[in-house]
Amino acid sequence: MTRTPAVYDIVSQTTVTGPEFNFSEITLLVADGTHAFRKMVTRVLARFGFAAVHEAVDGHEALDALRHHHIDIVMTEWQLAHVSGYHLIQRLRHDPALFDPERRVIMLTGLTEKARVVAARDAGVDGFLRKPVSPDTLFKRIVGVIEHPVGLANLEAASKAGSPSASKAN
């Protein structure tokens, strides 16, 4: 009998454990078309002590950054010009040139209809965050996805269930 893979929650906040957190060898990409939001998030994340916080204003820049830099965590808005955040995630999960099983992906968006959350989950995101965000929320979600990655497990579950979101984008 084939075992059905478990589907994990990507919305609820996970409990952060450990006395200290070292981000000095971890890199991150923030892809968001809204200047004010992107600058705010990157500056907060820089203060957490990440090795590098890259920025992208649209899907093309995000893909370019992923091709030219080592990026451990991708935080993307759903709405991005040229290549949407959703399609970016599909590329990250299916394109052999971009795939990295260690990479974590967080959808950070103002579009939070249930259908989008489910589509993002099935596409393989590790966490889903609703805008606006606070430093506390950002910190907990980032540590949460590092300690408890669920994206690839959810992608596998969605793929076995035949979800269209689990398929490679055209």
Place this chain on the structure above:
Amino acid sequence: MTSQSHSNKPRTSLKERLQKPGGISAQEAVKRGQEALNEMRGDYKAQLTQDIAQLTRLQRKKPKVYAPKDDWWQEVRRKLLDMRNVAGSYDYGLVTAISDNLLDYLDNVEDDAYFDEIFDKHISALQHVATNDIRGKGGPQEREMAKELLARVKDRKANAPFKRDPADAPGDEDADGNAGES
């Protein structure tokens, strides 16, 4: 974009790197993040004033003839989304709530005789928050103001005609995401 070169060194897992000695506590990280926000608050306040002025200009440019999801609708919606998504991070929760309410109205009511009045009320409320630098949910006056705006939109949603094709419903508009830099 921040520059950083690729490294071919074998990497340890993310979790192991996170747990390396020399890190900071959760409390310290959040404190530093909050300090960064506080430093940017002045710039954000100036941005908020500009955003409200832009909304006012957009209101004046409203097309005489209603057209579902026209450029005007898209532009107003994008501006409101930006305001909603950023304000709360700077502790302007009311701006987020008011923008969200106007978005709800814009998305769900069309050809409404009270459109100008409702738009005006939301802009006045935003101006009140910005001028008086009201943080969080504000005081009793602001809570009453927000309650009234919510009730007004709820009423119009229940009573105003909604003729938009369901296929045009918000949320379906851009699986591809067509937002440019704003």
